[in-house]
Amino acid sequence: MFSLNNILYFQAGLGATANIFLLFFYIMITLCHRSKPMDLISCQLTFVHIMMFLTGGHAWLTGFFVSLNIGNDFICKATAYINRVMRGLSICITCLLSVFQAVTISPNTSLLAKFKHKLKTYMIYSLFYFWSFNLSFSINRIIYTGAYTNVSETSQLKVTKYCSLFPMNYIIRGLILTMTTLRDVFLVGVMLTTSTYMVIILFRHQRQCKHLHSISHLRASPEKRATQTILLLVIFFVVMYWVDFIISSSSVLLWMYDPVILTVQKFVMNAYPTITPLVQISSDNRIIMMLKNMQKLCYQIFKKV
Incomplete structure (x- = not known):
């Protein structure tokens, strides 16, 4: 368990650092008026992922609030509510990013082209x-989450060291789970559809340009790299999100708590927010150029010293 927690803290530190760097980058290019339309969505997604790491139930955060003499019940309700909101926004904004990318690269003869101007x-x-x-x-998280107590332990579902879910009516529990499932199925379906559409467009473009390039050059073409990136991110998001959803839903339905399973769930839940900024940083030429310029500047400063 100790090693699993170490991995979890390392993942959270890496993911939070990468997302904070990316957020500062988007803020900087927005202030410099060099931002792209998609940067607004990516900036929102980055902020959401930072908040997910901060409210992910880590003991250090709870300990920090306790040191400020803030009640455990308020901490549990606030962090659980914010984390649930951010998890919902993560899939919503990822879906939005996929849709708007599809509209952006759609041919002028397609039905989606009429949405480009707005x-x-x-x-x-x-x-x-x-x-x-x-x-x-996500307002139900405020109502049904609170500080963990030793009274009536069987009626509480312990979700962190300090916080637990209180029992709720089976009808309410089933209604919340049904609505969440419908939302996620719809958004994942839209994401897969738009991603498939983008892959088809890129392959068509690649095929049209095939006679202009050698086979060796074609293998490293930007179109193919973009296609592979889209497929990787979509498949990774869908797999990680549904593994997380199945684990969390099973825990609520069966009303069971297992610290090992909870740690694995946190790792799965944070996998996408950790990988996404790393992929964005490595694929955005603006960031790469900025890092190269910073490297040259640092080299010149140290050389003078």
């Missing part, structure tokens, strides 16, 4: 709707 407006409305929906939908 892309920014739709983007703002969509983000506002997703935030409003998830803030409202």
Whole structure:
């Protein structure tokens, strides 16, 4: 268990650092007026992932709030609610990013082309709707989460060292699970559909350009690399999200707590927020150029010293 916790802390540290770096980058390019339309969505997703790491039930965060003399019950309700909102926003904004990427690269003759001229407006409305929906939908976490007590232990589902879920009516529990499942199935379906559409477009473009390139050059073409990145991120997100969903749903339905399973669930839940910024950093030429310039600047400074 000790080693699993070490891995969990390392993952959280790596993911939080990468996302914070990416957030500062998006803020900087936005202030410099060099941002792309998709940067707004990516910035939101990065912020959401940072909040997921901060409210992921880590003992150090709870200990910090306790040192400020803030009640455990308030801490549990606040962190559980924010984390649930952020988890919902993660899948919603990832789906939005996939949809808007598909619209952006769609041919001018396609049905999606007519949405291009109002892309920014739709983007703002969509983000506002997703935030409003998830803030409202996750309100049950405030009601049914609280500080763990030794009284009536069998009626509580311990989810962290300090916090637990209180028993809820079977009808309410089933309704929440059904609505969450419907939301996730719909969003994952849209994500897979738009990603498949983008893959088809990229392959068509690759085929059209085939006669202009040698086979060796074609294997390393930007279109193929973009296709592989899209497939990797979508498949990875879908697998990690549903493994996390199955574990968390099973724990609530069966009303069971296992510290090892909980640690594994946290690792799975944080896998996507950890990998995403690393992929974005390595694939964004603007970041690569900025890092190279910083490296040159540091080298010149040390050389003068």
